[in-house]
Amino acid sequence: MQIIVQKYGGSSVENIEKIKNVARTLIKRKNEGYAMVAVVSAMGDTTDDLISLAKEISDTPDRRELDALLSTGEMISSSLLAMTLVNMGYEAVSYTAYQLGIKTLGDYGKSLIKDLDDRKIFNSLSEGKIVIIAGFQGINEIGDITTLGRGGSDTTAVAIAVKLKASCEIYTDVDGIYDVDPRLYKEAKKLDIIDYEEMLEMASLGAQVMHSRSIELAEKYNIPLYVGLSNSYIRGTIIKERNSMNMESKPVTGIATSDEDIAITLKNIENDINFLSDIFGSIGNKKINIDMISQTAPLNGKVNISFTIPEYDLNECLNIVSEYVDKDNISLDKYITKFSIVGIGMKSTSGVAARMFKVFKENSISVKMITTSEIRITCTIRTADKKKAIELIAQEFNL
Amino acid sequence: MQIIVQKYGGSSVENIEKIKNVARTLIKRKNEGYAMVAVVSAMGDTTDDLISLAKEISDTPDRRELDALLSTGEMISSSLLAMTLVNMGYEAVSYTAYQLGIKTLGDYGKSLIKDLDDRKIFNSLSEGKIVIIAGFQGINEIGDITTLGRGGSDTTAVAIAVKLKASCEIYTDVDGIYDVDPRLYKEAKKLDIIDYEEMLEMASLGAQVMHSRSIELAEKYNIPLYVGLSNSYIRGTIIKERNSMNMESKPVTGIATSDEDIAITLKNIENDINFLSDIFGSIGNKKINIDMISQTAPLNGKVNISFTIPEYDLNECLNIVSEYVDKDNISLDKYITKFSIVGIGMKSTSGVAARMFKVFKENSISVKMITTSEIRITCTIRTADKKKAIELIAQEFNL
Numbered sequence: 001m002q003i004i005v006q007k008y009g010g011s012s013v014e015n016i017e018k019i020k021n022v023a024r025t026l027i028k029r030k031n032e033g034y035a036m037v038a039v040v041s042a043m044g045d046t047t048d049d050l051i052s053l054a055k056e057i058s059d060t061p062d063r064r065e066l067d068a069l070l071s072t073g074e075m076i077s078s079s080l081l082a083m084t085l086v087n088m089g090y091e092a093v094s095y096t097a098y099q100l101g102i103k104t105l106g107d108y109g110k111s112l113i114k115d116l117d118d119r120k121i122f123n124s125l126s127e128g129k130i131v132i133i134a135g136f137q138g139i140n141e142i143g144d145i146t147t148l149g150r151g152g153s154d155t156t157a158v159a160i161a162v163k164l165k166a167s168c169e170i171y172t173d174v175d176g177i178y179d180v181d182p183r184l185y186k187e188a189k190k191l192d193i194i195d196y197e198e199m200l201e202m203a204s205l206g207a208q209v210m211h212s213r214s215i216e217l218a219e220k221y222n223i224p225l226y227v228g229l230s231n232s233y234i235r236g237t238i239i240k241e242r243n244s245m246n247m248e249s250k251p252v253t254g255i256a257t258s259d260e261d262i263a264i265t266l267k268n269i270e271n272d273i274n275f276l277s278d279i280f281g282s283i284g285n286k287k288i289n290i291d292m293i294s295q296t297a298p299l300n301g302k303v304n305i306s307f308t309i310p311e312y313d314l315n316e317c318l319n320i321v322s323e324y325v326d327k328d329n330i331s332l333d334k335y336i337t338k339f340s341i342v343g344i345g346m347k348s349t350s351g352v353a354a355r356m357f358k359v360f361k362e363n364s365i366s367v368k369m370i371t372t373s374e375i376r377i378t379c380t381i382r383t384a385d386k387k388k389a390i391e392l393i394a395q396e397f398n399l
Numbered sequence: 400m401q402i403i404v405q406k407y408g409g410s411s412v413e414n415i416e417k418i419k420n421v422a423r424t425l426i427k428r429k430n431e432g433y434a435m436v437a438v439v440s441a442m443g444d445t446t447d448d449l450i451s452l453a454k455e456i457s458d459t460p461d462r463r464e465l466d467a468l469l470s471t472g473e474m475i476s477s478s479l480l481a482m483t484l485v486n487m488g489y490e491a492v493s494y495t496a497y498q499l500g501i502k503t504l505g506d507y508g509k510s511l512i513k514d515l516d517d518r519k520i521f522n523s524l525s526e527g528k529i530v531i532i533a534g535f536q537g538i539n540e541i542g543d544i545t546t547l548g549r550g551g552s553d554t555t556a557v558a559i560a561v562k563l564k565a566s567c568e569i570y571t572d573v574d575g576i577y578d579v580d581p582r583l584y585k586e587a588k589k590l591d592i593i594d595y596e597e598m599l600e601m602a603s604l605g606a607q608v609m610h611s612r613s614i615e616l617a618e619k620y621n622i623p624l625y626v627g628l629s630n631s632y633i634r635g636t637i638i639k640e641r642n643s644m645n646m647e648s649k650p651v652t653g654i655a656t657s658d659e660d661i662a663i664t665l666k667n668i669e670n671d672i673n674f675l676s677d678i679f680g681s682i683g684n685k686k687i688n689i690d691m692i693s694q695t696a697p698l699n700g701k702v703n704i705s706f707t708i709p710e711y712d713l714n715e716c717l718n719i720v721s722e723y724v725d726k727d728n729i730s731l732d733k734y735i736t737k738f739s740i741v742g743i744g745m746k747s748t749s750g751v752a753a754r755m756f757k758v759f760k761e762n763s764i765s766v767k768m769i770t771t772s773e774i775r776i777t778c779t780i781r782t783a784d785k786k787k788a789i790e791l792i793a794q795e796f797n798l
Contacts, residue, residue, distance in 0.1 A: 016455040053479060056415040058486040065482035068493055072471040080452060083464035087457040094467055098497040099542055120542075143498055143519075 003035040003125065003166035007135065007157035011173040012230050013077045014044030016084070021231050023084040026130050030090070035125040037166065039135040039157040040081055042073025063108035067137075067147045071097070074134035074153065082132045092130040095120060097137040097145070102156070104138030104146045111146040112213065113138055113159045121164065133160065151211035158214040162221040171230035174209055176237035177202070179254040179399040185390045189399065191253065192235075195242035198253050201342040201376045205256035215239060242344050251349035252397035255390055256340045259383055261291060261308040263333040263368070264317065266325045269305065271298040275324070276305070282320045288313040291338070292369040292380060306369060308336070308380065336368065337386045340378040341393060353377050359392050402434040402524065402565035406534065406556035410572040411629050412476045413443030415483070420630050422483040425529050429489070434524045436565065438534040438556040439480055441472025462507035466536075466546045470496070473533035473552065481531045491529040494519060496536040496544070501555070503537030503545045510545040511612065512537055512558045520563065532559065550610035557613040561620045570629035573608055575636035576601070578653040578798045584789050588798065590652065591634070594641035597652045600741040600775045604655035614638065641743050650748035651796035654789055655739045658782055660690060660707040662732040662767070663716065665724050668704065670697040674723070675704070681719045687712040690737070691768040691779060705768060707735070707779065735767070736785045739777040740792060752776050758791050 006026070013019050022038070030036045041047075050069050054061040078094040085092035100120055104111035116138075124131045135153025140146045148155050154170055161168035177199065180188040194202075196219035203212045209227065218225050218239065228236020269275070283290060288309055296304040309317050311334070321330060346352050356377060360367055365388065368380045381389055393399075405425070412418050421437070429435045440446075449468050453460040477493040484491035499519055503510035515537075523530045534552025539545045547554050553569055560567035576598065579587040593601075595618035602611045608626065617624050617638065627635020668674070682689060687708055695703040708716050710733070720729060745751050755776060759766055764787065767779045780788055792798075 016452065019456075050475070053415065053475075054482060057418075057479065057483050062482045062485040065478040065485065065493055068478040068495075069475060069482070072474045075471045075474075076449070076452075076468060079464040079467040080456065083453060083461045083468070084456050086461040086464065094464055096467070096497075096544075098495075145495075 001033070001035045001125075003037060003164045004029060004169065005037045005039065005157050005161040005164065005166045006169045006171060006230075007039045007153055008041065008230060009153070009172045010041040010044055010047070012171055013040055013042075013081065016080070019043075019077070019081050019084050022081060023088055023090075025230055026085065027088060027090055030130060037121065037125070037131045037133065037160060037164065038081065039133045039153055039160060040074060040077045041135055041153040042070075043077045043080075046073040046076065064144055067108045068145045070147050071134070071137040071145045074136050078132045078134040082130075085130050085132075090130055091128055092132060093124050094132040094134070096134050097139055100133065102138040102159075104140045104148070106140075106146075108144075108146050110149040111138055111140065113148065113155060113217075116159060116163055118160075118163045121160070148213070149211065152213075154211040154214035155217060158217045158223060158225065161223050162217060167226075168218070168223055169226040169228075170210065170214075172209065172227060173229075174227075175229045175232065175234045176227055177209060177239070177254075180390060180394055181257065184257065184387065185255075185394055187394065187399075191237050193238050193240060193242060194253060195344045196239060197375055198242075198342050198344050199239045201340070201373065202254055202256045205258055205338065205340045205342070205376075205378070210239075250343065250398060251345040251352050252341045252343040252393075252399065253345070254342050255393055255399065256342060257386055257390065258338045259336075259386075260311055261336065261338055261380075262311045262314055263306055263308050263336045263380065264321065265304060265306040265331045265333070266321060267304045267329040267331065268302045269325055269329065271301055271303045279321060279324050282323075283309075283317055286313075286316055286320065288317050292371050292378070294369040308338070308369065335383045336380045337383045338378055339381050339386070339389055339393075340376055341397065342376045343397075344375050346375050346377075355396060356393060359396050360389065363388065363392055365389055365392075400432070400434045400524075402436060402563050403428060403568065404436045404438065404556050404560040404563065404565045405568045405570060405629075406438045406552055407440065407629065408552070408571045409440040409443050409446070411570055412439055412441075412480065415479070418476070418480050418483050421480060422487055422489075424629055425484065426487060426489055429529060436520065436524070436530045436532065436559060436563065437480065438532045438552055438559060439473060439476045440534055440552040441469075442476045442479075445472040445475065463543055466507045467544045469546050470533070470536040470544045473535050477531045477533040481529075484529050484531075489529055490527055491531060492523050493531040493533070495533050496538055499532065501537040501558075503539045503547070505539075505545075507543075507545050509548040510537055510539065512547065512554060512616075515558060515562055517559075517562045520559070547612070548610065551612075553610040553613035554616060557616045557622060557624065560622050561616060566625075567617070567622055568625040568627075569609065569613075571608065571626065572628075573626075574628045574631065574633045575626060576608060576638070576653075579789060579793055580656065583656065583786065584654075584793055586793065586798075590636050592637050592639060592641060593652060594743045595638060596774055597641075597741050597743050598638045600739070600772065601653055601655045604657055604737065604739045604741070604775075604777070609638075649742065649797060650744040650751050651740045651742040651792075651798065652744070653741050654792055654798065655741060656785055656789065657737045658735075658785075659710055660735065660737055660779075661710045661713055662705055662707050662735050662779065663720065664703060664705040664730045664732070665720060666703045666728040666730065667701045668724055668728065670700055670702045678720060678723050681722075682708075682716055685712075685715055685719065687716050687719075691770050691777070693768040707737070707768065734782045735779045736782045737777055738780050738785070738788055738792075739775055740796065741775045743774050745774050745776075754795060755792060758795050759788065762787065762791055764788055764791075
């Protein structure tokens with residue numbers, strides 16, 4: 001029998017009425033002949049409510065205990081969904097990460113799923129039961145509860161689909177993946193298909209529809225993912241491998257922007273590789289993620305260096321750099337936007353970067369830093385130019 | 400190092416401010432040189448809130464899933480308490496039933512603890528950590544989460560104290576065990592000491608301070624229990640073995656009353672032992688707990704039978720008896736009170752029952768059914784007579 005793993009986000013289970021809708025969808029698919037597994041997030045704002053409780057204790061609550069606390073949200077929603085199915089006359093059973101032996105690696109709050117034991121799931125499915133699984137959590141090597149980070153239930157669903165050789169459907173509060181954020185560009189179009197790599201670049205660049213790790217896992221095991229609304233006739237987006245050589249594909253699939261970074265510039269510092277690596281080494285030791293770096297040409301042995309970091313790491317980062325650089329030589333720019341174009345078609349199309357920068361130049365949009373990957377070009381622009389940049393580039397590449 | 404296991408009820412952890420008070424108490428005792436373990440109930444009304452959610456789904460929610468749901472309440476409070484201790488600069492760690500391998504037997508919602516693995520607790524204590532444990536829950540033979548019933552965290556605490564050979568302190572929202580419910584009798588006195596057997600009889604008869612199973616366990620392993628308020632100089636009550644032959648002990652230690660039962664009378668039925676055992680067998684099969692039975696002398700081969708059941712089982716019980724007895728011959732009495740006197744001293748003092756019934760007779764309090772144990776005499780009286788009966792009997796036995 002074919003197994004379908006569905007993931008329901010917090011807004012799909014935010015109250016009992018919505019949980020009943022999810023139960024009806026599961027029953028409908030089961031009656032069509034599928035073996036059904038559902039992975040659920042915590043109800044509505046539960047996770048935020050639990051975080052608020054922890055913040056009453058400390059701004060930096062103990063991370064082991066925070067994970068133990070947050071894991072309860074998904075336990076609540078999963079047992080309520082199973083209870084609802086039983087009440088509708090269908091056999092169902094909920095499982096926690098402990099019960100399924102979902103093993104994790106890595107830090108609290110951002111663990112990776114290493115493995116899981118599928119026997120309980122297979123046994124329950126073979127007994128005709130609908131299986132409900134608490135997402136977002138696992139158990140690490142020393143038996144502590146850990147969580148997978150915001151959106152981690154996506155990854156739980158994909159990991160289970162991989163293990164069960166099942167297809168995977170991610171139900172969320174958006175109706176699919178768009179080529180541009182529809183809140184920023186009214187003409188944004190929904191994509192029928194997007195490649196794993198494209199989706200990964202989009203997800204890591206601010207299009208926070210899905211947990212990045214879930215896409216990496218799906219790509220690794222070549223599991224297609226459907227992303228869309230539950231209980232809707234609107235068709236969503238399929239994330240799967242696309243052929244980059246397809247002549248019909250556009251070079252640019254989508255635009256992603258992010259305002260969450262801040263640029264720091266260190267002026268007039270020694271152009272000494274040891275000195276620079278000391279600074280960036282100290283920043284890296286604090287797990288602060290430097291994204292883009294640019295450097296001016298040396299003048300009298302001195303250079304200016306600019307780099308971007310997430311805004312929430314600003315204070316910690318300033319403490320570090322001020323040990324190396326005089327405060328008068330440190331400047332900040334909060335009003336930058338990371339602007340990216342992403343497309344698997346770039347692999348087989350040259351001149352894409354040139355077209356983008358030509359449009360920016362003709363329209364007086366100044367570009368500060370640039371990074372690229374095989375399927376992505378990212379630059380920083382002034383946040384004030386964001387709307388204009390999106391419109392111009394969307395027209396240029398026919399999005 | 401001596402280990403102390405403390406149990407904190409829901410009112411002791413109902414908000415972060417109160418959790419901080421509990422943390423301070425634990426730290427104070429740790430600084431006095433004890434190894435500290437705390438078992439916590441769910442915060443304030445959490446359990447009732449979760450039950451309300453389940454009731455939105457069904458009046459009789461699936462019991463496996465209800466237990467999975469309710470177990471989250473204690474996980475939340477235990478992780479918050481551990482987080483608070485860490486924030487106060489003390490090492491602490493919370494554990495769920497799964498993490499400690501707390502194995503249970505029996506039905507969902509009223510499981511018994513069978514065993515638990517103490518290694519994690521000992522390891523954490525030996526590392527100088529304060530150990531916090533989610534009460535009320537365990538894992539049964541098939542790996543499902545089960546709960547121990549209302550007040551079950553008491554039993555978790557005693558089971559852990561037994562396993563660790565620790566002393567046990569139960570902190571609750573009353574300042575100790577009284578000889579009569581203080582809400583019913585203003586002159587009620589707090590007991591310094593009560594015997595396990597007396598406490599068990601009181602607990603099962605409506606003095607719902609403690610989970611009965613916790614007292615059984617403590618008696619079996621002869622662990623003294625302290626019951627009282629946390630953060631208070633008011634001395635509570637110690638539950639331990641008392642010598643029944645002590646000449647100074649009063650024959651009656653306390654009075655317990657309960658209004659939660661209802662009396663059913665079956666009139667004019669065949670005095671046939673097979674017929675009667677059929678009826679009571681059918682009631683027993685539904686796990687309805689018949690407490691007291693009385694029967695009139697046969698008249699023309701017919702008798703009247705009265706018995707009491709918990710009021711919440713009334714509808715189910717009526718469905719059963721109406722299969723055997725014509726509806727006109729079934730009558731109900733909702734206004735009965737079970738009135739009990741309890742005392743280990745009854746073992747060595749005769750005439751206690753006679754003194755009670757003499758007082759009732761002289762004051763026109765009519766007694767319907769009677770049951771006794773070695774240390775208890777229970778009868779049903781009219782609920783309207785309850786207050787008068789308590790005052791008269793308290794005076795008679797010098798309570």
